[in-house]
Amino acid sequence: xxxxxxxxxxxxxxxxxxxxxxxxxxxxxxxxxxxxxxxxxxxxxxxxxxxxxxxxxxxxxxxxxxxxxxxxxxxxxxxx
Numbered sequence: 001x002x003x004x005x006x007x008x009x010x011x012x013x014x015x016x017x018x019x020x021x022x023x024x025x026x027x028x029x030x031x032x033x034x035x036x037x038x039x040x041x042x043x044x045x046x047x048x049x050x051x052x053x054x055x056x057x058x059x060x061x062x063x064x065x066x067x068x069x070x071x072x073x074x075x076x077x078x079x080x
Contacts, residue, residue: 045069 048069056063 043071045071 045068049065053063
């Protein structure tokens with residue numbers, strides 16, 4: 001009984017360690033510097049940004065864009 005209990009505990013601990021060793025270290029990792037703009041189809045909404053900054057300058061307000069506005073690029077159709 002004692003020997004079979006030792007074998008059971010040893011085998012369960014080995015299985016537990018094997019399960020931990022198989023998991024990836026970084027599950028949801030995005031490289032720094034990779035943004036939505038790296039993905040094709042997105043572009044800065046520069047017209048909106050310039051309009052807001054122009055109004056802010058007239059009012060004496062400093063604007064710091066944390067999440068600048070984006071817009072989708074227009075899909076270009078190939079010309080025949």
